[in-house]
Amino acid sequence: MSIMMRKTGFHLLALALLALGNVPAAFGWGSYGHQQINVGALELIKGTVLGKCLKLNEKVVQRLSVTPDVDWKAGPKDKELPEDEYKAKQAIDRDEHSLHFFEEDAYKSTPETKLPSGAFKDGVPELERLLGENADHIAEVDPSKKLKDPEHPTLDDVTKHGTAPWRSLQLYDLAVAALKAGEVSKAIFYLGTMGHYVGDMSQPFHATLDFDGQASDAKGIHHVFEEAILETAAKGADAHLDHDTRLWSSFEATHDEVVATARRELAAAGGVAREKIISEITRLLDTGQAYIAPLTEAFSKENRAYCEAQLNEKKQSKHEKIAQAVITAFMGLSLPDPVHESRQSSVLGIANARMGESSALVARMWTSAFEAAGSPALNCSKISFESLDVVKNYPRPTYIPGVK
Numbered sequence: 001m002s003i004m005m006r007k008t009g010f011h012l013l014a015l016a017l018l019a020l021g022n023v024p025a026a027f028g029w030g031s032y033g034h035q036q037i038n039v040g041a042l043e044l045i046k047g048t049v050l051g052k053c054l055k056l057n058e059k060v061v062q063r064l065s066v067t068p069d070v071d072w073k074a075g076p077k078d079k080e081l082p083e084d085e086y087k088a089k090q091a092i093d094r095d096e097h098s099l100h101f102f103e104e105d106a107y108k109s110t111p112e113t114k115l116p117s118g119a120f121k122d123g124v125p126e127l128e129r130l131l132g133e134n135a136d137h138i139a140e141v142d143p144s145k146k147l148k149d150p151e152h153p154t155l156d157d158v159t160k161h162g163t164a165p166w167r168s169l170q171l172y173d174l175a176v177a178a179l180k181a182g183e184v185s186k187a188i189f190y191l192g193t194m195g196h197y198v199g200d201m202s203q204p205f206h207a208t209l210d211f212d213g214q215a216s217d218a219k220g221i222h223h224v225f226e227e228a229i230l231e232t233a234a235k236g237a238d239a240h241l242d243h244d245t246r247l248w249s250s251f252e253a254t255h256d257e258v259v260a261t262a263r264r265e266l267a268a269a270g271g272v273a274r275e276k277i278i279s280e281i282t283r284l285l286d287t288g289q290a291y292i293a294p295l296t297e298a299f300s301k302e303n304r305a306y307c308e309a310q311l312n313e314k315k316q317s318k319h320e321k322i323a324q325a326v327i328t329a330f331m332g333l334s335l336p337d338p339v340h341e342s343r344q345s346s347v348l349g350i351a352n353a354r355m356g357e358s359s360a361l362v363a364r365m366w367t368s369a370f371e372a373a374g375s376p377a378l379n380c381s382k383i384s385f386e387s388l389d390v391v392k393n394y395p396r397p398t399y400i401p402g403v404k
């Protein structure tokens, strides 16, 4: 793609942003991406004992991938719930938000900084220390998280930057216990929801203080990268979201690319023992960091001024069309691939690669949980999503000190 065409692409993008105005609340890959990640992981292990059981319940596994967003975060429909259920949901919502991200750069002042890889509570003192060392950087990139006392960071300061890696590990442990106890539907519940948090860790904007490009003049990129481009691609391939079941009808637009990356990653990485899980999640976070700068650069920079002028000229008419044009342009933009230096990748290609990498880790963790439980014979049958009662059975993040 020529420089000129790329510039045009960039300009279109900025236009979309301006035209979009308020973007929806950040969800983390959106429902399409999360479902694709679990469906991709299932593709890798469908021939195994566990894989066959999950495959029998594929729609449930797909639906569980969005439970942490759809069922565990508060939504406008909650107001229709009976008083006690409403209160219970609000309490879950308060716990839930910071479980979906881990702002690695809040701790890492250099790429070499080592992060704790054991139990969360054991890592807290080191995480507090690293936050203190990085206080100036945090205040600069996200002033809302400025440390009150940089000499004495607290547990609360730490949890504010997210705990998704340990949330993933918690659900892994719960799945192992359920498998050992022969509670297959519970195991499906934990393995399916675990895929959500692992998936969040491959979204580069869930791994940085600059989570919405707010510090790089690329505000709005979070939703556009994780959701808008994928929905655009999906709809382009005639897929649709069923609003009752919350399931996407197909993943044709992305599936082959996601699975190809996942297979390569699985072949290169092999199995994962429990004690390696946090460091494998950290590796997933690390590979995503390289994409943040190229993506934010493509999404904004000097183009904003140009686009503002264009918008004024058009008197901001036909918003939706402009927005969609911009999203489509961003999706197809070709960027130098920072991980594979000789290559170019489209923005959609980058999203597919990221989803594929998390599909691989999800598959490895599913297999690992099954083996850690002693590779039991599974008394597997077809279950319904409703029977799991996911709100009543909410697993509270008890790995965080003080959470009961």
Ligand SMILES: [Zn+2]
Binding pocket: 026, 027, 028, 029, 030, 203, 206, 222, 226
């Ligand atoms: Zn998000």
Ligand SMILES: [Zn+2]
Binding pocket: 027, 028, 068, 069, 100, 196, 197, 200
């Ligand atoms: Zn999430």
